[in-house]
Amino acid sequence: MQDNPVNKLFEKRVSWLADSGPEDDIAISSRIRLARNLSNIPFPSNAISEQLDSATASVLVAVEKLRLFRKFYEIDMSKLSPLDRQVLLERRMISREFYSKKQNTALVMTDDEICAIMINEEDHLRMQAILSGLRLGEVWKIIDKMDDRLSTELPFAFDENLGYLTSCPTNVGTGIRASVMLHLPGLVLCEQINAVIQAVNKLGLAVRGIFGEGTESLGNLFQISNQSTLGETEMQIMDRLESVIRQIINHEKNSRQKLLQNRREFLMNHIGRAFGILRHSYIVSSEETLNSLSALRLGVDMGMFSSLDIHTVNELFVMVQPGHLQKFAGKELDPSERDIFRATVIREKLKASEKK
Amino acid sequence: MLCEICHKNEATIHIQEIINSQKKALHICQECASKKNSGNGMFNGLNLADILYNISSNISNPQPSTEQPQDKTVTPVPVITCDKCGWTTANFSEKGRIGCANCYNVFREILSLALKNMHKGTIHVGKRPGARRPGDEEAGRNAIEIMKLQKQLEEHVLREEYEKAAQVRDRISSLKGKTKKGR
Numbered sequence: 001m002q003d004n005p006v007n008k009l010f011e012k013r014v015s016w017l018a019d020s021g022p023e024d025d026i027a028i029s030s031r032i033r034l035a036r037n038l039s040n041i042p043f044p045s046n047a048i049s050e051q052l053d054s055a056t057a058s059v060l061v062a063v064e065k066l067r068l069f070r071k072f073y074e075i076d077m078s079k080l081s082p083l084d085r086q087v088l089l090e091r092r093m094i095s096r097e098f099y100s101k102k103q104n105t106a107l108v109m110t111d112d113e114i115c116a117i118m119i120n121e122e123d124h125l126r127m128q129a130i131l132s133g134l135r136l137g138e139v140w141k142i143i144d145k146m147d148d149r150l151s152t153e154l155p156f157a158f159d160e161n162l163g164y165l166t167s168c169p170t171n172v173g174t175g176i177r178a179s180v181m182l183h184l185p186g187l188v189l190c191e192q193i194n195a196v197i198q199a200v201n202k203l204g205l206a207v208r209g210i211f212g213e214g215t216e217s218l219g220n221l222f223q224i225s226n227q228s229t230l231g232e233t234e235m236q237i238m239d240r241l242e243s244v245i246r247q248i249i250n251h252e253k254n255s256r257q258k259l260l261q262n263r264r265e266f267l268m269n270h271i272g273r274a275f276g277i278l279r280h281s282y283i284v285s286s287e288e289t290l291n292s293l294s295a296l297r298l299g300v301d302m303g304m305f306s307s308l309d310i311h312t313v314n315e316l317f318v319m320v321q322p323g324h325l326q327k328f329a330g331k332e333l334d335p336s337e338r339d340i341f342r343a344t345v346i347r348e349k350l351k352a353s354e355k356k
Numbered sequence: 357m358l359c360e361i362c363h364k365n366e367a368t369i370h371i372q373e374i375i376n377s378q379k380k381a382l383h384i385c386q387e388c389a390s391k392k393n394s395g396n397g398m399f400n401g402l403n404l405a406d407i408l409y410n411i412s413s414n415i416s417n418p419q420p421s422t423e424q425p426q427d428k429t430v431t432p433v434p435v436i437t438c439d440k441c442g443w444t445t446a447n448f449s450e451k452g453r454i455g456c457a458n459c460y461n462v463f464r465e466i467l468s469l470a471l472k473n474m475h476k477g478t479i480h481v482g483k484r485p486g487a488r489r490p491g492d493e494e495a496g497r498n499a500i501e502i503m504k505l506q507k508q509l510e511e512h513v514l515r516e517e518y519e520k521a522a523q524v525r526d527r528i529s530s531l532k533g534k535t536k537k538g539r
Contacts, residue, residue, distance in 0.1 A: 042455055043456055043457075144483070163480025168452065170474055176482070230477055232476050
């Protein structure tokens, strides 16, 4: 019996949050995923159980034969508890769709959480690579190589004109979705964020809040990604995305500077109160936590907290989520118990960082 | 043509669907389409089923217009079934997903309009499976150039600039010849 890999993961820091990367005060992480299908098996939504299992087997055999990864886990998703699946979702190793699918699905992921392959999500393979900071070029090198090697063992569905064939026509062609997670509290406080979102949408890129549904965005975390996957090379898609991201980063820096110059007390008050809540509450909701963490992160970026480093705050964004809280507590917690436990975890973590 | 939702912007997205041999058309602008799309935070990207059904069901009966130039070229789509996996046009419309790799050939005509609206281009110019061959990069550049020229060609034809169109057409065929030799 194999040990539960999620337990092992849980003991470690999330690498894409704990490592430093370029521009990581604003760009938290860069991620690329590629959608690929096997040409000889119907796409997952139209395949029967035996076909899905044979897709899983082919991918796992290829991964092992190629020695694709040095240290990795193979996880049968149907054998994982809902809580463990939620932990993987919160660490962004799996998608929401994959989280709820579970039958005939498997996950291959590296020990360092940089690479992952979801098997039988919407497509037979959804591979991803993720690094901290703004590093789309490096992420591309990793995933491009992974894809090249897999393609020597697996018959990927490919058409001369349409490129890689995918279950949804929105992904056809390159099958690429490149995204960067940005922390934009300055633009939100200056009420500039909607203008930025609209401008980005006009350029054919998508903006999504990381937490919260629709337009509401808790924690001021946004994910910017490409929409079009056909008619441009992967490089063109990433260059276009990166140039827009760099502009947004500059706008964010300007708004922070403006706030500091023109509304200094307002800004200090906003950050100071957030720190007070996080450091001293005994009951704190997920919403209040995410928004306060955002303000705290802004304060750390601006050098207001000498003893706190940004990665501690980054990690708290993941640790305070329901799956991680319950895993940490070692038992199920109802929402009101979670609010109490969340406050405890944050207090301890902030206290520990003061002693350093 | 103006957008049928906001009646302000030029309609750039054209959606057609056929239910029980009745044709419905919807012409909307990018902004209304993305509004429709961003209302649902779960989906990233344009969801085909959403666009095909939810939007058009909001509009019960679009005005049958006589001055839509595109209508002349569109013929009603019969029910098609994929011979490999059994996926039908109804499955496609309902789920917005494709059944298997072969479906892309079977549903090519229905898909071509949707793909044109979703993506920057209609031809794949990115990487290919397997080891990289010398010349791939040049072929990719040519494909991009061909796509640009084809757009120019369409514009020249629309403006009835036939001489310019002929020049562009010649450049396209010479580029296409190069690509074939290269492979």
